[in-house]
Amino acid sequence: MSFLVSRIATLAITAAILFYAVPPLIGAQAWVALAILAAAAGGVAYLYLTPKHIAAKYLVPGTIFLIIFQVLPILYTFTVAFTNLGDGHRGSKQEAIAAIERESLVEIPDAPDYALTVALADDKVVFLLVDQDTKAVQVGTVEGLSKLDGAEVGVTGKVLSAPGYEIIQASERDADVQALVVPTPRGAIKSSGLSRAIELEAKRKYDAQCDCVVEGGKSWNADDARGYFVDSDGNNLIQGWKVNVGWANFTRTFSDPNISGHFLGVLIWNLVFALSSVALTFALGMAVALALHSPRMRGTRIYRTILILPYAMPSFAMLLVWRDMFNRDFGLLNRVLGTDLDWLGTPTGARLGLLMVNLWLGFPYMFLVATGALQAIPRELTEASGMDGASPWQSFRRVTLPLLLIALTPLLIASFAFNFNNFNLVRFVTNGGPYAVDNSLVGKTDLLITYTYRLAFEGGQGQLGFAAAISTFIFAIVATISTIAFRRTRAQEEVYS
Amino acid sequence: MRTFKAVWWRHAILLLVVVFALVPIAFVVSAALNPLGTLNTAEIYPTGASLNNFKNLFSDPSHSFGLWFVNSIFIALAASFASVFLSVCAAYSFSRMRFKGRRVGLLSLLLIQMFPQFLAVVAIFVVFTEVNELYPTFGFDSIWGLLLLYLGGALGVNTYLMKGFLDTVPRELDESATVDGASHAQIFWRIILPLVAPVLAVTAMLSFITTINEFLIANIFLREDDAKTLALGMFGLLGPDSRNANFGIFAAGTLLTAIPTVSVFLWLQRYIVSGLTMGAVKG
Structure with missing residues (x-):
């Protein structure tokens, strides 16, 4: 019975999700996404309808979230680490060219002056130009310009009516009016104010023959290794595009003296900080x-609560309260x-301060888990060592501490x-400071x-590729240390058990 | 008297630590009660008592503390319930079943958690820009989208803790139930879940605390004032210009934020010690 109910429930939930998720995907014609969704839904339906694969039934729900929101972003970060993604290198080469041309648009002096009327055709904003x-x-x-017959034009040059078009006020669709760019053989026509349109020309143009951007007599050649257009002096245009840079982001960490000098210093402080934090809070x-671990202690409950x-x-x-207690002008401490x-x-003050704040925040957790682990150590063990003549310190050092550490x-x-x-902690209390002048x-x-x-998000830097490479380093360091520590515990566990 | 002689040093240590633990909290309490409500008048003991700061917290139209509070509590409760459920399911499977990739799966769960998540915000931003177009309910500025994101971290250290605890539940229990004709689902719901209630309580609380304190992802994700969580909103209260002036209000907000966590903690205290014990010992 419950077998049937749970099957129906699973199918109903899957169907409901599909019912919600599919229409927008069809609307956006996102066929790949649709195919993935269908495959996933099919997989889930199969998994919960068959009596096999019991372990997977319990693992799949959490794993789906894990894959979408943790594994995929991590993989994305890995791939970003091999590119120059960042400010000035966001899109493709085509997008970069379009942006360069768009930004160099200037009014053509002898071009005709157009009176602008805004109209709708199939709910799309179009310009009627006189x-x-x-x-x-x-x-x-x-798409461009085309001739219009049968329009009635007023004295000011405004179009009053035109067959097939609905005349509207420009202000009604302000954003669309400003965004509309009408391509012309010489450049483009854009609105200028509410009732005028002008023809503009790109000063800088892309020339596919030489794969370069030209302006007057000057030219910038595409450098596909760096993702920039570069002139003969080596100066580049600001707008670039995203290219693969191989291991450059990783080697830069060591080869660029501006970075490698800091990287090592930061890494050492980072290790000292993490190890001292664990050691202090645990101690x-x-x-x-x-x-508190004594049968003769009174008031354990109240101590524990505080x-x-x-x-x-x-x-x-x-963290913000601590920061403000340290404040020189208003702070409590002073x-x-x-x-x-x-x-x-x-x-030194900032580093010790950080460690103290972290001790304050972190020791209660260690207290909780140590209390738990202490209660699990049989009292006979410490009593036996006491009978064998060990001092309390010795029995702590030789019996209690090793058992605690293993657990x-x-x-x-x-x-x-x-x-x-x-x-x-660092962001809120010191924000990395103090900084050298x-x-x-x-x-x-x-x-x-x-x-x-x-590096990634502040100060107009936006070096996402490089930041991703450092993240990968961080991951490698933490994962290595943790794996070694785990191996060692496992070995120890075998010795003690 | 003899008893006291034997334990006085214990009390001495504990009292010292109690002072260390209480000083910043006393400062927050006194700042919240301080009628002047600025940072440079706040003392460690209250110099006067008024509830003005609390009143201002709710009445000042420039920030919506009530909404932030509701947002935070909702998202922390929902995320902790859902993630405890997802994680106990996975832990059940890791503890009770033997399948291909079990060891690798367990290790990868730990390692994945060690990746600095914050860079993932770039990827998350890319993904949710699309989601925003297709399903606005789950897009930016929506608590539901943020909730989904938090569930990505549901499997992790907590799964480890629970697996350790489940390992301590004797397998004979499941076996005898199987002999009596129970299905794996019945064993899970009727036998295992009630037995591991303590560790469920612990992980729920840990996850509640983590969620209510989360800043980075929420900061990218929630941009409108009304959609903010407490962490975001209160951070904004102490902006560069208002750091001194708003301190009393900030302290009052901190105390109110602590109430749910402290009550959950007191309520579950009994379970918490035993829950962490078992999980830790067998972890």
Whole structure:
């Protein structure tokens, strides 16, 4: 019975999703997407109708989301790392040429002056153009100009009526009117104000013969390796296109002295930061858990509730609160201590400050998991070592700590990976600062991820390809360290069990 | 007396840590109650008490705290429920079934989480520009689209935690149920799920906290003021010009944001310790 119900439910949900998703795809004529959707729906229907593949039935729902929103973006990032995608290199070569020509449009001095009337044909905006000298009427569309007969023209040159067209006010479809470009043999006609249109000409033109852009006597040759049009002096036009650059983004990390010098420094601080964060939070969390772990302790519940509060407070807000407590002019620390210190203004101060904030945020989690793991260690073990004459310190060092470490290593590794990329902490508290006077790109507390973020999204840089390459490095580093750590735990586990 | 002698050092350590834990929180409480409501008048102890900051938080038309709050709670609850469900399904399969690619699958789950997600925003932007055209309900500025995105991270460390916990549930239970004629679905719903309630509670809470604090992706995704989450909205409150002036309002908002998390925590406290234990030990 339940077999049948669950089958029907699955099919109903799949059908409902298809019912919702298919019509817009057909409307947009996205046949590839439609085919993928159909294949996926077919696969899901088959999976849940057959009694086989039980494991897959439980794995598929989460995996679908994982693939769409995590695996595909990661693969996309990998491919971007081999291109020069970024500001000035967004689209294809055709798009770059079109943009260059569009941006060099200037009014042709001896071109006819047109009176503009905006009209609709099949709900598309078109221009009805009246030549002010000859009074000839033409229709301008995205395809080009054509003659129009039978139009009634008013004294100002406005078209009053025309067969097959509905005259409208230009202001009704303002955006469409401004966007419409009517191609002409010499260039293009665009609107200029609400009742006038002018003919423009591209000063820079693409010449397919030499694969170059020409303006007057000057020319810029296409450099397909860099994705730019370059003149004989090596200067390039701003607008470029996306090309594959091979391993250039990766080698640049080491070969460009502006970057390799910082990269190593940032990497070392990043490793120190992640390791110290894990070590400090674990040490404090474990100390608290050990202190509470005694049958004779009173008030454990109230201690536990208070100690967990930093973890339960919204961390994004508390990061900003910490930042403002450190503030030199208004901050709590300077007022309470009566000092005038620029806490986050020196490299050492900022680094220690970050570690302290991270300790505050992170120790409750470690306290929780250490408490859990401590309770799972049989008391007989520590008691037995006590009877054998071990001091409390020895029995902690030799018995409790190793057992704790084995139990908690997966979580410690996860914590390392999280802190290695702890974007929010650095971004909100120091924003990478303090910065050296001569270098606004890398700060003393920058992690690789905040540095990459700045490269990719800020300061007019927009070097997405390069940022993707650094991301790939980050991934390789974290994954390697984690895998080694996992291997070692597994080996240890076999020794102890 | 003897008892106290034996444990006094424990209390000493704990009290020190309690002070460390409470100082910033006390500062937030006092700043929220501070009638002047600026950063440079806030002290660690309240110098006066008024609820003005709370009132301003809701009445000031330039920001819609109420909406942000509702958005955040909704999205955090929905994301944590859905992701706990997706992840317990996967954990069940990893723990109870043997299939090709099981070990590789488990390892890849961990490794995928280690990729810095934020660059994915470029890809996400490309994808959702299309989605926006086709299905506006799930496009930018929509909570539903953001929810889908968050579900991409449902399988991950949490699956590991749950798998460890499921491994501690004796297999004999399933086997005897199978002998009695139960299907795998019945075993999952009727036997496994009730037994692993503690770890479900833990992962739900962890995921609730992560979601409510998420900033990066939400920042790209939600652009209209009314669609924002608390993390985005409150970040905007402390903009460059209003950092000093709005601090009291900000502190009041922080306290209100903490209420749901703290209550969930107190409610689930019993489960949380045992849930993390089992998962961690067998992880």
